[in-house]
Amino acid sequence: MIVRALLLGLLTTALAGQDLARLPEWARGPAAAALQEPVPAGADAWVLLERTEVTYAGDGELRTTLRRLVKVLGERGLDEGQLVVHSLGGKAEKVKRIRGWNLRPDGELVKLNRDDVGAVDADARGEVSTDYLTGARVARVAVGSLVAFETDLVSRKPMGPAERYWLAGAAPVRRWELAIKDANGATARIEPRHWAAWGLQPESLPGGGLATGGIAPVPQNEQAHPNGLNVEPLVELCFLDPGWSAAPSCASWDSLAAWVYGRYRPAIAPTAAIPRTAGTPVEALGGIVRWMARELTCKAIYLTPDRGWIPEPGAEVVRKRYGDCKDHAACFLGEAAGLGFEPFPVLCRILDGEVEPDQPPFPYAFNHAIAALRLKESLGLPAEVATPQGRFLLVDTTDRYCPFGFLPWAHQGRRVMICTPAGAIWTEVPASATPVPSLAIDLQGQVAASGAVTARVRLGETGNAQGLRFLLLEGGTRALREWLLGQGFHLPANGTLAELKAGDPLALDGPFEASFTLALPPGSALHGQTLDLESWGFPGIPGAVQKPGIPRRLPVAKEAGPSLRLRADWSFPWAVQPGLPEAKIDGPFRRLRWQARAEGTRVRVELDEDLPVAHFDGDRRAAGVAAWKEDREFMKRLHLTGTSYRKD
DSSP, X not given: OHXXXXXXXXXXXXXXXXXXXXXXXXXXXXXXXXXXXXOOTTOSEEEEEEXXXXXXXXXXXXXXXXXXXXXXXXXXXXXXXXEEEEXXXXXXXXXXXXXXXXXXXXSOEEEOOGGGEEEEEOXXXXXXXXXXXXXXXXXXXXXXXXXXXXXXXXXXXXXXXXXXXXXXXXXXXXXEEEEEEXXXXXXXXXXXXXXXXXXXXXXXXXXXXXXXXXXXXXXXXXXXXXXXXXXXXXXXXXXXXXXXXXXXXXXXXXXXXXXXHHHHXXXXXXXXXXXXXXXXXXXXXXXXXXXXXHHOEEOEEOSSGGGGTSOOOHHHHHXXXXXXXXXXXXXXXXXXXXXXXXXXXXXXXXXXXXXXXXXOSOTTSOOEEEEEEEESSOOOOTTEEEETXXXXXXXXXXXXXXXXXXXOGGGTTOEEEEXXXXXXXXEEOOGGXXXXXXXXXXXXXXXXXXSOEEEEEEEEEETTSSOHHHHHHHHHHHHHHHHIIIIITOOOTTOEEEEEEEOOTTOOSSXXXXXXXXXXXXXXXXXXXXXXXXXXXXXXXXXXXXXTTSOOOSOEEEOOEEEEEEEEXXXXXXXXXXXXXXXXXXXXXXXXXXXXXXXXXXXXXXXXXXXXXXXXXXXXXXXXXXXXXXXXXXXXXXXXXXXXXXXX
């Protein structure tokens, strides 16, 4: 009773005259309770309550109410006065209502005005969809404000009543809740992910749901870590409704895979528009892939919400000359079926995290689709996988620069799900399918007594090491030139790049080659007996991995990167000696060998670099930070002394 009386008193005697009773009823208790707790050190805002209430209304429909209460603690926390809600639009998902309150520190209450709510198209570059971002901003937020938002959404998503909720953000969270208000006969499956690693304990809510508290923010200054999907705390919610069959079930991977196969099957048919290459099956399949690379572009145009998951027929893709990953997969599978191969769609995740081995069935676990062909016998291609259900060839035609028989680098080591009418076949992409991309740089340079520097450069790129093929094909010579001037060779305004020649970006039977000349007057500086030269062709210096003196929270991790081979012959006006004759590092983030040999006025430079996979978790995080710092210091020294030459 004493505690309750204290809380009631706080409702009318809050700091600086704030009357907490003016907040919506659901926000008063958390606001009052927070007054008795220490404010998180160093935070600009404190999320006092993040509550999601979900009702399954049947027939795949979710009705959701989002409630958020935030205390603004510093100037950088003023952005908490705005709320952005993503929705699929159309009949799939709509924001029905947004309400907002700003209880200022002087006691004034400012409510959200209808004019302060608006929706904008959420399409990214090169995409057209029904997605919307609905934004709201409550006025006159100040340090000390209590800001509350309440949002109602109605969803009937093409992939069924399933949703993912993130717990951590830029600000610490005092209390987080996911409440199931009514399942209407369905079973609510709630899967917490990565809670233990974040130090969180789940608490069951009456009537169904989970809650927790004391959620630390996502570190804002830590670099080189896994994608948030694989490390940050989240919850995946699925409603299992046996009476609803218009969307896939999350009951098992088999049911999900069979549903996906059923949606692809009508789109898989030969088009008769793609020319057939005579010869062996490998030659015929390779001809299809090469034709698609030259004639089709990868682009997402979604005029209905379900197009994010349902492919178009191959004939339509060929007619329009574009499609997204699903469309490309269906088009290739149709042509392969015409050659007698048994076709299957494949779901996978690339770039934006990966599907973990313990991932429960969830329709949004994937972000990419490719193709698989069941093989009666091996075709001798690197992208073949052997499974208990047979041998398959994996093909991704969305990367126009990947030779047939291989997979793009982004698939390295990923788990993929082959979708068959009988269910899911999980397999891992073999290392042989994703050869390490590389860039070879051959440079013939000359330093004049005036300090002017010129060089003739030849590049040879395998795979998609630096995206040179993409730059040329999508943006022409101008885009390739701009990359070389900037990110490639860092020429200042007085530098020039001329005589640029480049090969065919879609000729995939060998490296992509480009050549050009560089000129920089002056490109060297003489300080006494020491000459400093440009670092043309050098790999970059990695950024700081985090702020010093702050314990590491996230794992230290870095995916493998392309290899680099630099060979440079420099001619000087005088005999010189290199400032760094030899150097090497064989660390977890980089293996690099450097050698500079002088013969009179000429210097031969050789640099070979490989970037392996590295991961430091748990107690090894501090070791990962130390290894990153060592790598960074090595690269600083290479740039400083590897470009320095001493006059004999």
